[in-house]
Amino acid sequence: MKIKRLLFGVMALMGTVCVGAINYMPENVSASISLKIPGNDAKQYPLCLQKLKDNYFQYQLVSSGKMPLTIFQNVEEKGGQRRVTVFITALEDVYFNYGERIKTGYKHDNCLFYMPGFWYRRNLRSPKEAPSFHSSDSWLVREDRLSTPLTAIFDTKNKKLMSVIRIDKFDKEALTTHKEGEVILSGETSIGYTGFENISGMAMLSFGFPYKEIPKTYIRKLILAPPVEAFQLLSKGESISLTWEISEREAADFSECVQRTWEYCYDTNQPQSVNTPYTPDKIKKVLSNFFVGSYVDDAPTHYYSGVEMRTATCEDTDVAEVGFVGRTLLNAFNALEYGEQEKRTDLTANANSIFDTYLQNGFSSVGFFNEVVNYKRNFIEQIHSIRRQSEGVYAMLHYLNYEKQQGRKHAAWEKRIKGMLDMFLCLQNPDGSFPRKFKDDFSIVDKSGGSTPSATLPLVMAYKYFKDERYLKSAKRTLDYLERELILKSDYFSSTLDANCEDKEASLYASTAAYYLALVTKGTEQAHYAGLAKKAAYFALSWYYTWDVPFAQGQMLGDLGLKTRGWGNVSVENNHIDVFVFEFADVLNWLSKKYDEKRFADFAQVISSSMCQLLPIEGNLCGIAKVGYYPEVVQHTNWDYGKNGKGFYNDIFAPGWTVASLWELLSPGRAERFF
Template identity: 70%
Template sequence: MRLKRLFLGIMLSVGIVNIGAANYTPENVSISLKVPGNDAQHYSLTLQKQQDGVYTCQSSEQLPLVITRQVVDKDGKQRINVVITALDTVYFNYGEQIKTGYRHSDCQFYMPGFWYRQNLRSPEKAPSFHISDSWLVREDRLSTPLTAAFNSSKGKSMSVIRIDKFDKEALATHKEGEVIVSGETSIGYTGFENIGGMTVLSYGFPYKEAPKTYIRKLTLAPSVEAFQLLRKGDSITLTWELSEIDAADFSECVQRTWEYCYDTNRPQPVNTPYTVDRMKDVLSNFFVESYVNTTPTHYYSGVELKTATCASTDVAEVGFVGRTLLNAFNALEYGSQQNRPELVNSANSIFDTYLTNGFSPAGFFNEVVHYNRDFKEPNLSIRRQSEGVYAILNYLDYEKQHKRKHPEWEKRLKVILDSFLRLQNADGSFPRKFKDDFS
């Protein structure tokens, strides 16, 4: 194959590795070479042992780079260090798969902030097992760049976490297919895949997403794979850590894994020139600019908001996105502290109008009201109802501290709390959704 020096992209797909193997030797290694504007080409590689735990990747054809892999034990975990050195200017994407030894049907998965169990509660057009049982995602979609597979039959969990500074990012001209990033990025990928009925943990650098990329809420697009420039003579070091722990159930897996993430990354406060008081002052403008007082219940508008105009909408929502009652409590408390009567007045107006006009015939909060469309959401949710109750409890406690009483609000809350008891199932759980007639 003829390689073009300045426009060569490579994708390394290091084959399945067994974490339990004494020498940590990959079973299969392959490289995909890509010239921009052309499809990637695939080549088989072999690992040449240099010393214990250290290998170089060799191809039957000469390639313009040297790849060294080293695996070391670190506190009962395995730290993988990969060094890629360019013999000529190249573009690259590097990846590995780790064999867990878990049957895929026995596994639940955890990617912090993005994926829990099999994501089956996610909407239809969001990543979940409804669409595929194998997913690779950009690391910056997660709270921390980690994927864990929990095996319920064995009571074990295996995870892989990326170790880096994460201080660079670059754009690409396209959002799907094989793309070249415009500069340096710190963003790789992580995920899990079903290979022959067995779970593998997959990870690499720079990023790629498959079988779909989640470009925005409820919008899936074709897969993407990024390539980063590495100039002749330059090297890049990539580091991951593998860990396997015991866990009685998925909840313990999440708890222990998150603690491990925190201890590994050791997040620090972000230095900023803005003070807390300054930021509160700026954010309090929301209470002024979003306040709507021309409807039966007054509210702060935040649902279906268009960022181009930030104009108020006709949607009044209790809890979730709208959280108008909790916002009212925050406005009341902050307005009193800062001697801003306009905030206190708007907050009290919201509480007063919701007390009068904010309840259904059965005594639940009217969760979502579209005033211009003359529509009230008939399906109620335990989340919005409980968030509304939480807001009013905070409000009543605050008012009590200031020697003010609201017996009518207390009666309303007792009705809702009694209704919660009617909704509660025999096992102690609550229905996620229900109607005003308790069905």
């Protein structure tokens, strides 16, 4: 920031008084600055806060050694929070990295930790190869990993939480030639760091600028790399201001910690809808190109080729997937419904062919879906997942219900689906959970219950469609399990198929599952399920970005003007954003009305508008080879799935599920109409 802007900011902070609950005093704060001369190791200068009188500034930060810069600080009381603004002025050209630590007063062993969209509790569901307490009890990370640039520490004993959030304009990013060690930025960045540290048994909030990551940086799925510390040039005579807000509040448990912190993040950042030139009708018309271009009819089951594709060509592959990530059956239903609405016989013919061929050739010997088939490689996945099976049944119940409304019956399909649902009942554990993975003989491959809520949806739908109370009873048992093991414990895990960790989809599915049961119950029972849907919704919301990550020139997503607000991070293991939303916007809108919570509906609109930004259309393909093949692995931070890194997609993607997700987002009220 230029000096004249700096002085304006200083004058705005003149006369502020250090009052409030947060004891931001020199004895509770430690600060340091690291300075680097190119070609030499950086030197760290511990800083001491000296109180000033009759000055524009409240504190000067000084070192025992001479430094080529000056550092001043003001602390402003703002709505019960403390805003800390640091002013750094260079006396000569200097490369710097500044940081602070604040004592929370909480014992580290009593604490749970929260960094939105990245860190929950202690990340102990995650493997040691990903950021977790398995590797260290202290972590500093770059802000663009997080759905809000914030760290919160929750003291489980004293029921208090303290957080730090960055309050600045995020409009710059710079490239580096290295991703570990001491790196000099090629220009200016807006990205700092945040995190928590265990210092002598006490929990500390840590933050600074520009970014650094300690003890490891997470560069790829299950690959921790050496730490990184970035240094930005501050030329002689130039100044920069940096602002953070410190907040402390009470919370009964970790669930309330996440809720109150999400509300605070939302109110602080106030994300607005993204303006795009596309109407829902236009988006569906563009996405329908996927139904045409990806249709494969030379295999025993016809399908939409939507997995293991290359962004550079979008050529069909030999892989047919019923559920995630291909979502062939849901795409077929969407294509059928849309095709009849728009009188598109090409779409309806292909969709009906998919349903017919899956009825003939799409099942295992005992009657489960063949979830994943590689036709050219002559391979059928023998291990089933409750998630894919459930997503297949979900799609088919939508299809059967739609067909019944059109006066068309499918007795053979109904028999197949009832047979699968009855096998679901046999798979369900006494505690109400479903095993994550299993075989045709019902032997269990993965007993984890994290994917249980995916089964709730088709069970509730089947109760409605077949009028069979057994399915409703089973669905309620799943919610008993979810309430006991996930929702009340604030422990949402292992719903994704390719990761074992804390993830967005477990909370999103749990909230949606409770919403489904709320739709078919009344009175106190409905109120109970609605409350569970709301509690889980805050965890799902916590994965969605409330701010816009900056990109450097030359990083495609930045050049396209992508606004990350409204996009969701995936999991601790898979640190990228995507458009996984499906019916969650409906859940948020329903909860908004139920609880008169405007934030839910407003943020649902942010999600709905923002997720359509990368629509590949003629003349603006957004890095994708074909119109309507919506991108998947959107890499927004220093992490990649194998190729390309921040600002780009991975070279392999799965548009089958992205098209299905956006289609449901653009088809509001689907579940309520079904019931």
